[in-house]
Structure formats: structure tokens, C-alpha cells
Amino acid sequence: MQLYNKLSAKERAELIEKAGKDRLTLSFYQYAKIKNPHEFRDHLFVTWNTLDVLGRIYVALEGINGQLSLPADRFNEFKEHLDTIDFLKDIRLNIAVEQDNMSFLKLKVKVRNKIVADGLNDDTFDVTNKGIHLKAEDFNKFIEDENTVLVDMRNHYESEIGHFKNAVTPDVDTFRESLNIIEEDLKEHKEDKNLVMYCTGGIRCEKASAYFKHKGFKNVFQLEGGIIEYTRQVKEQNLENKFLGKNFVFDERRAEKISDDIIAKCHQCGEPFDVHTNCANDACHLLFIQCDKCKAEMENCCSTICMEINRLPFEEQKAMRKGQGNSNDIFNKGRADHLPYKKDLRNIFDHFKNEEA
Structure with a gap:
């Protein structure tokens, strides 16, 4: 019984491209009492893997929180399976505003203490x-x-x-x-x-x-x-529509366009821009907003230091990181003193x- 991914993201992307099928990106959640989250997790993985579902799903004693994609022509099968689960029958599914076949490239069903980290008792x-x-x-x-x-x-x-x-x-x-x-x-x-x-x-x-x-x-x-x-x-x-700008999403799309307004700015030059990227230096990986001009000039890096490191051969970069751990920026999102136009x-x-x- 397969209970984990066997394909890399690159291999999965190639299969999706080859299949040539449109996929639907959607999300849902439900608070409910789940007696055995681990058993429920395994059941979901086995069933959804056969439906070519990909995504990030959290299961806990308090319920389920899922963001996923699946072939559009298998949506009815997926919905029929949800309806076999009492607390998921007729649940509202939030269909993404903008679709992208590559929004998710792996199926991850994880058991967590909570479906949202709220820190509450x-x-x-x-x-x-x-x-x-x-x-x-x-x-x-x-x-x-x-x-x-x-x-x-x-x-x-x-x-x-x-x-x-x-x-x-x-x-x-x-x-x-x-x-x-x-x-x-x-x-x-x-x-x-x-x-x-x-x-x-x-x-x-x-x-x-x-x-x-x-x-x-x-x-x-x-x-x-x-x-x-x-x-x-x-x-x-x-x-x-009273929403201004884009809706941030936690998948490969990173955002959905809700209105034509651009309310953010490039963190490096201050020009109006609202597309997030990750610093190309793997030891940094800071998530920040970078316009196309700065992306070209900075080689998709957040600083000159990261740019210099990223130019080094991979093995040399790897040797530099050995025993050092990652920069704290790898966990940050738009938080770095060297970004002059970060959010006030x-x-x-x-x-x-x-x-x-």
C-alpha cells in the first residue's frame, strides 16, 4: 500500500504536461471530531492518490484543512468520495479564482495537532x-x-x-x-x-x-x-468588488488576481509591483517582492551577498553551508533589514x- 510520494516535483510536472489535462485547484476545511487522525490520513492518501489528487492537506483531532488540485474530469469522483464521509458531505469547495495545472506537484496528507496553528486552548x-x-x-x-x-x-x-x-x-x-x-x-x-x-x-x-x-x-x-x-x-x-489587488495563496501560483489594483511595491526599488519570489540563494530563500527589472539586475537574489554566493558552483555553496545551518531568512517572508522598501x-x-x- 503506497502511503507516500514516489515522484519528485520535476517528475510530476513532466507527467502533468504529458497528460495534457486541465486541473482544478480548490480548497476546503471542516472542524469535526476525528477519532483516529492517522487512520483517516492513510485512507485519504490511498483514495486520493488513485484520483491523481495533489496538494497539502492537514488532518487533526479537530478536523481537516485542505488545499489541492486534481484533474477536472475526476472532480465528480472526488466529490462523491467526500460525500461518503459524514462530516464532509455537501461541504463547500472553494474553487480557485485563477487555475494553474502546476499549483501543486505532490500529495502531502499530514497529521497535525491543529489544522491551523492558532496557539489557543x-x-x-x-x-x-x-x-x-x-x-x-x-x-x-x-x-x-x-x-x-x-x-x-x-x-x-x-x-x-x-x-x-x-x-x-x-x-x-x-x-x-x-x-x-x-x-x-x-x-x-x-x-x-x-x-x-x-x-x-x-x-x-x-x-x-x-x-x-x-x-x-x-x-x-x-x-x-x-x-x-x-x-x-x-x-x-x-x-x-471591494477587494484591492491580489489574494495571496499557499501554492505554486502564490497569488490570484482579484482586481487590477497594484497596492504593493518592489522591496528593492520601490516601484509598484506585487509578485512574490524566493531568493535564488538556497541558504537564504527569503520570500519578498521583486520587480522584473530588479530580478534581472539582482539575478533573482535579495542582496548582493546572496547574488555572489549564488554565482558560485553548487558544490562550493554546499561546502560553505556545511555545519552553518540556514540563514534565518529562510523562514522569513518580506522581513529583512536590507530590503529598503519592505512593508511599513x-x-x-x-x-x-x-x-x-
């Missing part, structure tokens, strides 16, 4: 007491209300390239960081303001809305299905205070 509050879900039309109305505080529950590198008009975008590296910041900065408005949240597909807001209700916020709302579902409803119902720090309270002034 779920035993201390009722995770099922969630906020009110808003569809796109109602969401548009709410965010124009002066009594609404709209908060982006994503990380700084996600909101930097795209966010909703008038949204507060916490300058955080992880979801768990934003929870305490939001509670502290909005503690004086737990009863008199509407706290409206959004994220990529809705999963972060599911837990956050329950947490903030537990913390005393009276009027808690969340965008149903996140930015992905919002975009679908806007197009389907011909609604005004933003504070929720200062933003909100300016809105009230």
Missing part, C-alpha cells in the same frame, strides 16, 4: 459559538458602516499585495500573533462596534470569531468562504484612531 471556550457569516452582498454593506471595524486575519505578506478597502491589516507574521493584538487594540469597542473579519478561505475566521465572542465582543461577523468565495459571488451576482509597520489602534479623528 480550545478547552477554555466554545469553539462552536462562532460569529455570523456574511455573504458578499451583506459584507459590502457592513464594511461601509461607520460602526464597523474590518480586520484582515491574514499575515502581513498576504495583506501587503491585496486587502479590502478600509481594512485594518495587522503587521504580524503568524495568525496566532494577531489574536492578542486585535483584542488589546479594540478592547474599548467590544460592545459598540461590529467586528468583521476575513481571511483567504474562511478557516482562520471560524476559530477567531468564537475566540473573540468568548473574550466579550458582542457583534462578531466573518466573511463566508473568505476572499475566494467572495470573489465568486461578486462575479456571479455582478456586485461591486502598521498598528491597529493607530489606524482605528486615525479613522475616528
Whole structure:
């Protein structure tokens, strides 16, 4: 029984190219009590591997979180399999705004402690007491209300390239960081303001809305299905699109274009640009925004030092790294002192205070 990948990303890409079939990229999540995550994980891998599913799926005692792609002509088979699982029957599947056959190149089904790293003790509050879900039309109305505080529950590198008009975008590296910041900065408005949240597909807001209700916020709302579902409803119902820029995604596409607005800038020269890249130096691998001109001049590197290292023969680079470990930048996303135009720090309270002034 095959329970792991046997092909490299390069080999998989070649097979996809050779097959010549269109693939669908989609995502879904569900909070549910899974008694044996390891057994469930193996069942999913075996079944989905036969359907040529590729992607990144997390399974935990609390549920499942999946981002994946599959051949478009096998979608019905995939959906039929989901419907055989009680808590996944008729689940909403967020179909990607922009499709790319190479969005995922491996099938990874992993057992985790949580399907989203939120740092919360779920035993201390009722995770099922969630906020009110808003569809796109109602969401548009709410965010124009002066009594609404709209908060982006994503990380700084996600909101930097795209966010909703008038949204507060916490300058955080992880979801768990934003929870305490939001509670502290909005503690004086737990009863008199509407706290409206959004994220990529809705999963972060599911837990956050329950947490903030537990913390005393009276009027808690969340965008149903996140930015992905919002975009679908806007197009389907011909609604005004209030999202500016791109939606960051965690696959090979890196982003989906939601509007023509370019709200970010190249981290090296400051010109308007919103495409992320990874530094070509494998010991750095920093994720940052780099325009085409800088990419050519800097050879897809984030600094002259990385460029010089990347020019060395591979074996020499490997020898230099031996025993040294990777640079901390390998874990960073748009955070490096040598990037002169990295995103400026933003504070929720200062933003909100300016809105009230």
C-alpha cells in the first residue's frame, strides 16, 4: 500500500504536461471530531492518490484543512468520495479564482495537532459559538458602516499585495500573533462596534470569531468562504468588488488576481509591483517582492551577498553551508533589514484612531 510520494516535483510536472489535462485547484476545511487522525490520513492518501489528487492537506483531532488540485474530469469522483464521509458531505469547495495545472506537484496528507496553528486552548471556550457569516452582498454593506471595524486575519505578506478597502491589516507574521493584538487594540469597542473579519478561505475566521465572542465582543461577523468565495459571488451576482489587488495563496501560483489594483511595491526599488519570489540563494530563500527589472539586475537574489554566493558552483555553496545551518531568512517572508522598501509597520489602534479623528 503506497502511503507516500514516489515522484519528485520535476517528475510530476513532466507527467502533468504529458497528460495534457486541465486541473482544478480548490480548497476546503471542516472542524469535526476525528477519532483516529492517522487512520483517516492513510485512507485519504490511498483514495486520493488513485484520483491523481495533489496538494497539502492537514488532518487533526479537530478536523481537516485542505488545499489541492486534481484533474477536472475526476472532480465528480472526488466529490462523491467526500460525500461518503459524514462530516464532509455537501461541504463547500472553494474553487480557485485563477487555475494553474502546476499549483501543486505532490500529495502531502499530514497529521497535525491543529489544522491551523492558532496557539489557543480550545478547552477554555466554545469553539462552536462562532460569529455570523456574511455573504458578499451583506459584507459590502457592513464594511461601509461607520460602526464597523474590518480586520484582515491574514499575515502581513498576504495583506501587503491585496486587502479590502478600509481594512485594518495587522503587521504580524503568524495568525496566532494577531489574536492578542486585535483584542488589546479594540478592547474599548467590544460592545459598540461590529467586528468583521476575513481571511483567504474562511478557516482562520471560524476559530477567531468564537475566540473573540468568548473574550466579550458582542457583534462578531466573518466573511463566508473568505476572499475566494467572495470573489465568486461578486462575479456571479455582478456586485461591486471591494477587494484591492491580489489574494495571496499557499501554492505554486502564490497569488490570484482579484482586481487590477497594484497596492504593493518592489522591496528593492520601490516601484509598484506585487509578485512574490524566493531568493535564488538556497541558504537564504527569503520570500519578498521583486520587480522584473530588479530580478534581472539582482539575478533573482535579495542582496548582493546572496547574488555572489549564488554565482558560485553548487558544490562550493554546499561546502560553505556545511555545519552553518540556514540563514534565518529562510523562514522569513518580506522581513529583512536590507530590503529598503519592505512593508511599513502598521498598528491597529493607530489606524482605528486615525479613522475616528
